[in-house]
Amino acid sequence: MKNKIIIVVNTSWYAFNFYKELISFYISNDVDVYVVSPDSDYFLDLISLGVKVKRIQFSRRGLNVFSDFLFVFRLMLFYIKTKPLFVYNFTIKPNIWSGITCRFLNIPYVNTISGLGSSFISGGILRKITEFLYKLGCNSAVDNLVMNEDDLFKMRDIFNNKNVKLNKVSGTGIDLNNFRYVLPTISKEVRFLFVGRILKDKGILELIDAFSSIDDVNLVLDIVGDFDLGNPSTVSKKEFYEKINSDNRIFFHGYQKDIKKFIESANFVVLPSYREGLPRVLMESLSIGRPILASNVAGCRDLVSPETGFIFESMSSESLSICMRQVSSLKTNDYLKLCLSARKYAEKELNQIKVINHYYSYLQLNNS
Incomplete structure (x- = not known):
């Protein structure tokens, strides 16, 4: 039986645009890849890679108790049915709610914190709530990955726990063969x-x-x-x-x-x-x-x-x-x-x- 992984994102575009090479690598290594997203805009593109897709709706922004609880409940049912070996969570809502779900079901997972978002820019009570929820979603992760030095220091302050795994990764990385050097046009313009x-x-x-x-x-x-x-x-x-x-x-x-x-x-x-x-x-x-x-x-x-x-x-x-x-x-x-x-x-x-x-x-x- 093939190993199964689940990738949880806040848009299907995000999964396809930023991580299609990672997804293709897993599939080429005989891994079943499932992508969970609240929209289906890029499902056909993901399916063309060999991905199995699942739409589970949730509100991308702000806190909505009913919507977020429903998201966790539906995730739980899907994880129990699918039995993934590993879960990868990307962006804030999946980091938090899928992280909490994985923790409850004892499924190993990694959170990728791609940026701390507008709640950290604006500050105030929303920032404090977000920090608290991050602790719940990240504490039991196999690893929590950030993409820059500032976020690394900020997340260390938020966790304030040496047992919480936290590391930095170079973003999504770039396919250097696809994005080759091209000599620029030199003109007055x-x-x-x-x-x-x-x-x-x-x-x-x-x-x-x-x-x-x-x-x-x-x-x-x-x-x-x-x-x-x-x-x-x-x-x-x-x-x-x-x-x-x-x-x-x-x-x-x-x-x-x-x-x-x-x-x-x-x-x-x-x-x-x-x-x-x-x-x-x-x-x-x-x-x-x-x-x-x-x-x-x-x-x-x-x-x-x-x-x-x-x-x-x-x-x-x-x-x-x-x-x-x-x-x-x-x-x-x-x-x-x-x-x-x-x-x-x-x-x-x-x-x-x-x-x-x-x-x-x-x-x-x-x-x-």
Whole structure:
């Protein structure tokens, strides 16, 4: 009989977009993979990989006693029926509620804390409740994985227990063969690229203000991403379009399934986020050989060095504007050296094979 694992995520897109290579690795090693998600948007894509899918609805945001209890109850029934050897939980709600379920059923599990989220940015009572629930969901895990140094220190403070396992992993890692180095286009035009949801927490408003403040016809800003209207940090379509329509150098491309071509066409990739785990788009950009501009916050600053790009202050359009002016005037030779050093960093630090082997090691240890 094949070993069975269950991966629990807050969207099917998250599982397919960030972990399809990990999933494919498990399947190629004769492991049955189940993905649990509250939506079915990417179920056909996951099924094409050989995944067995299960939709169990839950509210992605906030605390809802009835919804969360129902989620735990349905998870419990599914785990009892499926009898997994191991469970991998990704994002806050699965970390907490699937973690508690696994603890109750004595199923070994690993939590991946991909970022501490808006509840930690806003603070207050919601943060205290989230910290308490994290303790319940993480205390019995085989391991709890974070993606940056800031989250590592914060989770140590939250747990305050030497017996709770906690380690750092290099995000999702990057398939270096898929995201190969591509020589950038050198011309008078300098293209900046933002990839992410249209949220205040992603710094999209500061980015537009910063870019629009620079009076240079040779600069272009491409924005790739979708609206997330249920998110408390959402930007209304009206506000967003009013801002970008006032500058004919800004191009909005909406959601794109494949962003690789946009990164290849860019000269710099910008992420002015307020907080991240370890941003996938910045890792992909470095792998392709594009220098990054990132805010000085958890997750982003972990990827910025003199060899990879530039840093600016979070929530400051002025700081970002200065940074964009600086990089747009780089000499060609200096820029090309930076592109090559970005790729070398990705090869050394972000190889996906290391991340896949790390996750697989838990299953091997549990099955030995």
